[in-house]
Amino acid sequence: MAIAVFDVDGTLLQGDCLLMACRRSRGALGTVLAVLICMPWLIAWQLRLIKTGRCKEKVIAAFRICEAVNQAALNDRQDWLLPMLQRQLRDEAVQRLQWHQKRGDRVLLCSASPRLLLQPLADVLGVELLCTELAKVDGLWQPQLVSANCKGSEKVRCLEAHLGPLKHFTIEAYGDSRGDRELLQAAAIPHYRSFCTEPRPYPAFSLGALLPLIALTLLSYGLLGSWSQGDKLLPLFLRLWPQISVGLLLVLVSYTVRYGRWRLLLAALSLQPPIADDARIWMGSYAFTATPGKSGEAVRSWLLKQNCNIPAPPTLMALAVERLTDGTSVLLILLFNLPLLLRWKLPLVLLCTLGLIAVIGFWLLGWGRWLRSLFWSTANKLLPEKFVSASGDGLIALRQLLRARLLLTATMIGVVAWSLEGLSLWILIKGIGAGGINWNEATIAHTAAGLLGALSLLPGGLGSTEAGTIGLLNLQGVPLAVATPATLLIRLMTLWFATGLGVLCLLWQERRS
Structure with a gap:
């Protein structure tokens, strides 16, 4: 009936x-x-x-x-x-x-x-x-x-x-x-929202929630930029177009490198979706990068299931490992620059603890059979019965992803991507006219502030990342009048540029569907 x-x-x-x-x-x-x-x-x-x-x-x-x-x-x-x-x-x-x-x-x-x-x-x-x-x-x-x-x-x-x-x-x-x-x-x-004969399912995502966040962010950036530069803000941005163009090119290369890491993780799971569809979906998930802990990027798994018939649990595990290696990449960059950090008189105990956690994490995730066994049994107990098989698929995928060589390779790819963004920030700072800071120091400011924003669990690290970048640049002798517009620009060129590309890819995907 x-x-x-x-x-x-x-x-x-x-x-x-x-x-x-x-x-x-x-x-x-x-x-x-x-x-x-x-x-x-x-x-x-x-x-x-x-x-x-x-x-x-x-x-x-x-x-x-x-x-x-x-x-x-x-x-x-x-x-x-x-x-x-x-x-x-x-x-x-x-x-x-x-x-x-x-x-x-x-x-x-x-x-x-x-x-x-x-x-x-x-x-x-x-x-x-x-x-x-x-x-x-x-x-x-x-x-x-x-x-x-x-x-x-x-x-x-x-x-x-x-x-x-x-x-x-x-x-x-x-x-x-x-x-x-x-x-x-x-x-x-x-x-x-349709009374036509053709079915129209409930959407997997809604871009409407992004609009107030974008409006509030742009208003805050405008006020902060005006406070630091006054009526010189717009002429400054116009003068920096060459540096902004080069920086955006470097950011695009960094996202291309990150996509290569994603394909590497999928290959470890023996998954090979069509590269055109996969790239569009991967970039489209960045429309929701300004969510707490980037949790909104999980829409990637749903879209891959809908468009490429790939089960969601393995790709969710790949996404989790992608985020994990982003974190280990930042920690590795910080450890590489330990002498610089010590010169800033940051607590040595904290840095050693972070390094020790990273080393122990690699060992446990790569070779700790007891941890994986405990994870498996706990997940099966906590998840509802109808999700047991799905959790099993995800945990099997996690086993394949948590291999030391794969994690190390994905981490090094992340180091390259983060370093390219740090280079973009350095080019902006030099373009504004501040001396006395090198590429490494700009990269440390960018990555450490990004880690602080992630730990804050604020959507996209808004507020905490900007404050951290400005503070770390000022700690290295960059004046606030330079650090503030450079920080706002690099955030527009990374977080919000990726968000804009993601929105365009999702709209393209929805139109194709």
């Missing part, structure tokens, strides 16, 4: 029916008072201190929505909110719903909004309704949830409870938000 499932808020309706009910239930003064009452709960919800269902109860109570619906029912008025909902119906959504009905499909609405608001609409449309349930005592609605909030995985659970095993049905689902992701993924024919 064919089943058509429609989300309501934002999909069938242009807006949220609970917000419409809030506006309908109170006057202007009552709305202001209700908002003030709800504010602490809304803040706690945004900070993830309380669940969505609890916050929803408080909003319904503050705006007296249950009382308004109960009073309308006592007055035999079923149209308290219905006319407003009908005016907000999307024409294309209603047409698609009626098309399913004419075809003989079973049509359901599945929403996180409560039944007291949606049941009249479902009756008018002639469809079934699955939603968040409120308590009803002596025929009167109460602002208390008696079911889980019907959102995310709960939508799939409600469908299964209502229909039985979903494998017996052909599910065609319509949704528009993160709360519909699991429903769309469970559907045989998903329609994400």
Whole structure:
């Protein structure tokens, strides 16, 4: 049997029916008072201190929505909110719903909004309704949830409870938000923000979250650059175009070298995706490099699975080893320049400890059978049963990757890539006109600050990396008026240049798909 499932808020309706009910239930003064009452709960919800269902109860109570619906029912008025909902119906959504009905499909609405608001609409449309349930005592609605909030995985659970095993049905689902992701993924024919005949699955990634971060970063860079250079900032950038061009070329070479390391790791796993698709996906993952610990780059594994039919666990392990060898590359550069670091009077104990950790890590990861055995058994105990086979594939891949020679080769490739970026920074500093600093010293400032940014777990190391680079350059005698614009430029040429290339590659990938 064919089943058509429609989300309501934002999909069938242009807006949220609970917000419409809030506006309908109170006057202007009552709305202001209700908002003030709800504010602490809304803040706690945004900070993830309380669940969505609890916050929803408080909003319904503050705006007296249950009382308004109960009073309308006592007055035999079923149209308290219905006319407003009908005016907000999307024409294309209603047409698609009626098309399913004419075809003989079973049509359901599945929403996180409560039944007291949606049941009249479902009756008018002639469809079934699955939603968040409120308590009803002596025929009167109460602002208390008696079911889980019907959102995310709960939508799939409600469908299964209502229909039985979903494998017996052909599910065609319509949704528009993160709360519909699991429903769309469970559907045989998903329609994400679409009412066309062709399926449109829930996207693996969204670039929308990058825009506020990019805007905030550019504003901060502009303010910091203006503070250091004043009205000379723009003429300085125009004068540095030759150095910027050479620096960008070196950065491109460094990313080419890093891609060679990625192909080396894949070859160790006997994986050989088409180089054109793989390169586009690899670079596209850098669109999410400005995430805590670069965790967003894991989209690379999903895209490789979707486009090249490569299982995700091995490529996730390759990505983890890529990040690991980035860290060991930085540590190796620092150890190579130990005399320079000692001249800066950095604590010797700290540097020796980092070096010892790196050596022990290589030994354990390369030859420590007991560690791998412990890792395997622990992962199998902690992961859910359905992920055991997948974790096994990943751990088998990890075994193949954690070989001393491979790790050493990948680390040396990382050293070359980081050194090229350090050379770019040195060229910028010389172009601005500061002397007394060599290539090694610029590379140390760049790599050490990058390690500090990674340890901070801030998105892309924003703030901590810039402060670290400026501080280390100033420690070597580079004036703040030089260190600040040079740091901002190298960050634009590395982190944000890679992010921009990644966005272009993802958009190209999405268009091809």
